[in-house]
Every structure is written in C-alpha cells, then in structure tokens.
Amino acid sequence: MLGEYKDRILNVHPALLPSFGGKGFYGLKVHEAVLQAGAKVSGATVHFVDENYDRGPIVLQQPVPVLPGDTPESLAQRVNAAELALYPSAAALFCAGRLNISNGRVETAGPLPETGKVRRALISVSDKSGLLEFARGLAAQGVELVSTSGTFKLLKESGVPVRALETLTGYPEMLDGRVKTLHPAVHGGILYRRDDPEHAATVFRFGIEPLDMVVVNLYPFSATAKKAAPWSEELIENIDIGGVALIRAAAKNYASVAVLTSPEDYHPALEALRAGGGELPLQLKKDLAVKAFKHTAAYDGEIGSVLAGPSADFPETLQVKLHKVHALRYGENPHQACALYTRKAAPPFAQLQGKELSYNNILDAYGTYQAVLEFDKPAAVIFKHVTPCGLGTGTDIAEAFERAWNCDPLSAFGGIIAVNRRLDGRIAEFLAKKFVEVICAPDYEPAALEVFSKKPNLRLLKWESFPADNLVLRSVGDEVLVSTDDKLLFGEKWEVPTKRKPTKEEEAALRFAWAAAKYVRSNAIVFSDTCQTVAIGAGQMSRVDSVFMAGHKYEAFLKANPKPATLVMASDAFFPFPDALEEGIRIGATAIIQPGGSVKDKEVIEAADRLGAAMVLTGVRHFRH
Known part of the structure; x- marks a missing residue:
C-alpha cells in the first residue's frame, strides 16, 4: 500500500520527531518518555x-511546552489540542498542491493565496450575549473559531467547533489570566x-x-468600578490589557481584519459575510475600526478617571463621554x-406618545420637570421659552395644576x-381642549x-428620575463653560433687616415665590401668594423693567381671578437701586425676598x-441665563 500511495499519506505524531518516535512510542507511552x-x-x-516508522519527511510541527507538575495525561491533553489544529493545516497545504518532497525533505511553495475571505476568527468576550448564535453562524460560513478560557469552554460545551x-x-x-x-x-x-508579499512570507x-x-x-x-474601591485588587484585575491590544491591532489592520467590539455588531457582520460569500465590505470594516478605536479610548479614559478619584476642583482635562440618543429634525x-x-x-424619561421631540421641547421639558421637583407638595409648573409662566401647589395635583394655569393662561398656550x-383624568380632560406641546409626569x-x-x-413624557450629579456644560465658540448645577434653594441665611417682620402667611408666600424665581430667566421677578404665582x-x-412686566401680568390676572389675600415679590438677584422695590410695593407686594x-x-x-414692607435677605443668588 505504501508503494501505491507514496507521498500521499499524512500522519500526526504526539511529539517533535525525530525525538520520541518509532516502534513502541504511541499514546501515553510517548508522553511518559518525554517526562522521564x-x-x-x-x-x-x-x-x-514511508517505510521507516515515524521517520517520513516532516510537513509541520507545533511545539508544546512541558510544564512543571505535568503528568502524562495533562501533557497528552495539550499535545492533542495541537495535533487537532496542525493536521488540518497540513492537509490543506497538501490538497492545495503546496507541498513538494526533495531529497527527503518537504519544501512548501509558500502560503496559500489571499482570497479576502474570513478564514479564522479569534473570539474572546466578557459579555457573551448573542455569542452562540453568532459563532454558529460563522462556523456555518466555514470560519474556523479560535477562543480563550471561558469563551472557549462555552463554545465547546455548546457543540460549536472551536480551537x-x-x-x-x-x-x-x-x-491568573493576565497573559493569554x-x-x-x-x-x-x-x-x-x-x-x-514579505509580510505574508514572514508569517508563513x-x-x-x-x-x-x-x-x-x-x-x-x-460595572466593577460601581462596587469596588479605587485601586482595589478587584478593580485592577478588571483592567483589560490583552483585549485592548487585540482591538487596536485589528482596527489598525482594518483592510484585512474585521474587529467586533459589541454584541450589536454580530448580526450586521454575519449578514454581510453571507451576502459577500465569506468576504466583508471594506466600508463595514472601516466603520467597525472607528467604533473600536473610540471604544478603547473611552475605556482608557474611564480607567484614568476612576483611578484619579473624585476631585473638589475641575480637572485639567475634562473627559465627557456622550452617547447619541437620536438625531433631531433641527436645532x-x-x-x-x-x-x-x-x-x-x-x-431619564420615556416618551409614551406624540410627535418627535424638538430641541426647544427638550429644553423646556427638562426645565419644567426640574422646577416641579423643587416642591414637596403636589405641584404643577408650566414653561414657555425656557421660563415658567405659572407655578402652583395644592392639596392634590388637580388643584395645583389649576393654580399654575390661572397665573397666565395666554402664555400657557x-x-x-x-x-x-x-x-389624573381631570387634568387630561381639561388639557384635551387646549393646545400644549409636552406633558411631563412621573x-x-x-x-x-x-x-x-x-x-x-x-408628547407625553414619563420621567423616571432627574439627575442629581449632573454638570452644566455650555459651549461658547470653541470653549465650554462647565459648572455644577444650581441645586441649592436656601443657604443658612434668612435675615430680616427691615423694621417690620414678615407675617406667617407672608413667610410662606416668600418661600414659595423664592422657589419659583429660581427657575425664571434673569432678571427675574415673581409675584405670588402662598401657593400660586x-x-x-x-x-x-433692567430689573425694574421686569417688575413693570410683572405688574402688567398681574393686572391681567386680576381680571379673571380674585385679589390674593397675601401678595409678595421675589427677585433672583439684589436690587441695585430702590426703584424696583418701590414699584413692586406700589403694585401691591407687602413683603419682598431677595439675596441682598x-x-x-x-x-x-x-x-x-x-413704605411699611417686610424684606428677607437670603444671601443666595439664582441667576439663570
């Protein structure tokens, strides 16, 4: 038979021939001899x-290190894994006509020609969502899978062919897995x-x-940083090294290698692979490479930020990672x-119905919902062009809404x-007959x-929460102003410098008016009673012009509503002159609150x-520009 099939039979042997080969060297006997x-x-x-036992011309070899503590069984397991990978590679070279025997030695004609197809994929993932379906899809396309540790175990146990x-x-x-x-x-x-060609020859x-x-x-x-302390062993061991290197290497060689960094990449890549007969389009590989570089940059940035820890001061370099929600029709x-x-x-919200939110809708939605959360009692706030046109509190939400609406129904349109x-349904029945853009509620x-x-x-928005740790970022040309948000309502100061002190009713109204003024665009003036602007x-x-405007609005209010039993005025910043205060008192305010x-x-x-008015100085300013 050897004569009939000369140079056409390939054998795989579990050692590096010519060592540990020949008669008697088979199975565990080989590994026992190696260890001995x-x-x-x-x-x-x-x-x-050929005719000589384990002495035929060598095609390929794969070294496997012998480790301290190895047994014949453990060494055999690792060598067998090498055999299973090596033999198909040799058979492929033989079938492609790349092997030639000369003077008892095998000469290889060089690597197989490049086809542009995906031949082999390295898979090593922490998030295994969608992995099995994707891996099976790759295998069905003839892609050989190579994997590491936990990923390898999952694929193998699930019946997916993997090396x-x-x-x-x-x-x-x-x-401990640091080097894979x-x-x-x-x-x-x-x-x-x-x-x-030189690269191809080198790797071959x-x-x-x-x-x-x-x-x-x-x-x-x-995820680990949310539960582990900075610099803790648990956190440090979750800093990926090899994965980042793999991603960057693949992204750099995007023309030939596709890099997938998220389960959401699996379906598009698999569909493109099927459509391309095993090849992926260049543009897809470019898109994946860009995503990969952004991914590793964000990952490193987060590691740096977490390990640096919180700082009372703003850092020299501020890294802000923003995820696109969606494009808007326009700004x-x-x-x-x-x-x-x-x-x-x-x-922090879900849109339950309605047209797409606009830029201005979003500004007003955030402003009005932040304002309404300032109140513990049932409260309602109406915004128009990023400033309130009505605020109210009540024993229930319907009463609060009615008070807010009655402040300025014309602007509420x-x-x-x-x-x-x-x-509730009562408010809904009322608003069904009105034109409003957005409604926000928990x-x-x-x-x-x-x-x-x-x-x-x-547009109906259901709000889950409002951010408690948000920064305010505002661009000015190529520069960005960054500040903490205005979360403070009152400080420690509540000074009454006037001869007359506020009555109990006036103090309640002043506190309500001050909360309302916090959300009004500067210069801000608010007239209110205890529960309604x-x-x-x-x-x-000019601040006095804001008082004149408020006076005009108050005249309109009195045409449809009774005169408040208590009327106070709030100013978001100090009065540079007495004129604005004097005009407010002329309009009817008996007590005033301002920072001083x-x-x-x-x-x-x-x-x-x-003029007989009481006045409170808070020591806190609430500019809003």
Whole structure:
C-alpha cells in the first residue's frame, strides 16, 4: 500500500520527531518518555508516511511546552489540542498542491493565496450575549473559531467547533489570566499586511496562522468600578490589557481584519459575510475600526478617571463621554442641525406618545420637570421659552395644576407642563381642549392616557428620575463653560433687616415665590401668594423693567381671578437701586425676598421701611441665563 500511495499519506505524531518516535512510542507511552527524559518541550508533528516508522519527511510541527507538575495525561491533553489544529493545516497545504518532497525533505511553495475571505476568527468576550448564535453562524460560513478560557469552554460545551488559543501560541494562559493573547503568533496573524508579499512570507515562515476577524469585548471595568474601591485588587484585575491590544491591532489592520467590539455588531457582520460569500465590505470594516478605536479610548479614559478619584476642583482635562440618543429634525431653528446625547445609558424619561421631540421641547421639558421637583407638595409648573409662566401647589395635583394655569393662561398656550404626582383624568380632560406641546409626569392614570390618545401629536413624557450629579456644560465658540448645577434653594441665611417682620402667611408666600424665581430667566421677578404665582416678569435687561412686566401680568390676572389675600415679590438677584422695590410695593407686594449684597442695600432697606414692607435677605443668588 505504501508503494501505491507514496507521498500521499499524512500522519500526526504526539511529539517533535525525530525525538520520541518509532516502534513502541504511541499514546501515553510517548508522553511518559518525554517526562522521564526531562524534556522541556514536546509537541506535535505531521509527516509523510514511508517505510521507516515515524521517520517520513516532516510537513509541520507545533511545539508544546512541558510544564512543571505535568503528568502524562495533562501533557497528552495539550499535545492533542495541537495535533487537532496542525493536521488540518497540513492537509490543506497538501490538497492545495503546496507541498513538494526533495531529497527527503518537504519544501512548501509558500502560503496559500489571499482570497479576502474570513478564514479564522479569534473570539474572546466578557459579555457573551448573542455569542452562540453568532459563532454558529460563522462556523456555518466555514470560519474556523479560535477562543480563550471561558469563551472557549462555552463554545465547546455548546457543540460549536472551536480551537483553544494555545494551539496557536503553544503556550497556555498564565499569571491568573493576565497573559493569554499577548503573543507573536496572535498579533502576527492579525497585523500582517495581506497585500505585502514579505509580510505574508514572514508569517508563513514562522508558522503564524492568519486571523481575519477579532471578536472582543473588554473586562467590565465600569460595572466593577460601581462596587469596588479605587485601586482595589478587584478593580485592577478588571483592567483589560490583552483585549485592548487585540482591538487596536485589528482596527489598525482594518483592510484585512474585521474587529467586533459589541454584541450589536454580530448580526450586521454575519449578514454581510453571507451576502459577500465569506468576504466583508471594506466600508463595514472601516466603520467597525472607528467604533473600536473610540471604544478603547473611552475605556482608557474611564480607567484614568476612576483611578484619579473624585476631585473638589475641575480637572485639567475634562473627559465627557456622550452617547447619541437620536438625531433631531433641527436645532433651535430649522437651519441648525441637531442631535440629543446623554452621559448615561439613556435619558431619564420615556416618551409614551406624540410627535418627535424638538430641541426647544427638550429644553423646556427638562426645565419644567426640574422646577416641579423643587416642591414637596403636589405641584404643577408650566414653561414657555425656557421660563415658567405659572407655578402652583395644592392639596392634590388637580388643584395645583389649576393654580399654575390661572397665573397666565395666554402664555400657557403651546407650553410645556410638568406635575410631580401621577397625572389624573381631570387634568387630561381639561388639557384635551387646549393646545400644549409636552406633558411631563412621573406617571399617568389610565383614564388620562385614554383621553390623550385622541391627541396623537401631544408628547407625553414619563420621567423616571432627574439627575442629581449632573454638570452644566455650555459651549461658547470653541470653549465650554462647565459648572455644577444650581441645586441649592436656601443657604443658612434668612435675615430680616427691615423694621417690620414678615407675617406667617407672608413667610410662606416668600418661600414659595423664592422657589419659583429660581427657575425664571434673569432678571427675574415673581409675584405670588402662598401657593400660586400670580405674575412673572422675566428676561429683561433692567430689573425694574421686569417688575413693570410683572405688574402688567398681574393686572391681567386680576381680571379673571380674585385679589390674593397675601401678595409678595421675589427677585433672583439684589436690587441695585430702590426703584424696583418701590414699584413692586406700589403694585401691591407687602413683603419682598431677595439675596441682598448690593452697595445700595442700605437705601433699599430704608425704602422698604419707609413704605411699611417686610424684606428677607437670603444671601443666595439664582441667576439663570
């Protein structure tokens, strides 16, 4: 038979021939002999079979290190993994006509020609979502899978054909998993240029197998950082090293290697692979490479931020990671492009119905919901053009809403409404007859949703929460102003410098008016009673002009509502002159609340005393620009 099939029979032997070969060297006997001899390296050999036992021309060899403590069984297991990888490679070269025997030695005609197809994929993932379906899809396309540790175990136990990474490298993972893929056999297979003959010859000469796809997602540092202390062993061990190196290597060689960093990449890549007959389009590989570089940059940035720890001061370099939620039709005006981003995984609200939110809708929605959360009692706030036009509290949410609406119904047209309790059917029935843009609430009664369903364009937002640690970022050209948010309502100061002290009712009204003024655009003036704004003057360049505006609004209020039993005035910043205070008292305010701090404070206090008004100084300013 050997004569009939000369140079056509391949055998794989569990050692590096010519050592530990010949009669009697088979099965565990080979590995027992290796260990008895004290050899430091064993391996696998594929050779042609001839008349001499285990002496035929050698085609390929794969070294396998002998480890301290190895038994014949443990060594056999690792050598067998190498055999299973080596034999198909030799058979492929033979079938492609790349092997030639000359003078008892095998000469290889060089590597197989590049086809552009994905031949082999390295898979090493922490997040195993969707992995089995994807791996089976790759295998069905003829892609050989190579994997590490936990990923290898999952694939093998699930019946997916897979090679252990050590069959590529000849080394097991070590140092508690810190070193797995950092090896020339891995990075050479990723980084060599397929269009460079010298690169191809080099990897072939060293027996490096091509890796045309890298599927990696990184150790869950972010999730670990939420529960582990900075610099703790648990946190440090969740800093991925090999995964980042794999991703960057594959992304650098994007023309030949596809890099997938998220389970959401699996379906598009698999579909493209099927459509391309085993090849992936260049643009897809470019897109995946860009995503990969962004991914590793964000990962490293987060590690740096977490290990640096919180700082009382703003850092020299501020890294802000923003996730795109979706594009908007336009920005503040139709000729401006716009998109919504979030620092979190998703915005703090869900849209239940209605048209797409606009740039201005989002500004007003955030403003009005933040304002309504300032109140512990049932409260309602109506915003228009990023400033309130009505605020109210009550024994229930319907009463609070009625008070807010009655402040300025004309401005409420087309406004944005927020309540801090479940929105009920009574409010829904009323609003069904009005035009409003957006409604914000922590929840909605089924009856309210039924009513609103008949107004399909009305945007309903269900808010889960409001961020407690947000920064305020505002761009000014190429620069960005960054500040903490205005979370403070009152400080430690509550000073009454006037001769007359506020009555109990006036103090309650002053506290309500101050909370309302916090959310009004500067210069801000608010007239209110204990539970309802009755006039708001906003956004004027002169504070006294804001008082004049509020006076005009108060006249309109009195035409449809009774005169408040208590009327106070709030100013978001100090009075630079007595004129604004005097005009407020003329309109009817009997008590005033303001920060104080003007060089004219003495004159302002004297004016209040002269006119019989009480005044409170808070020491806190609430500018809003």
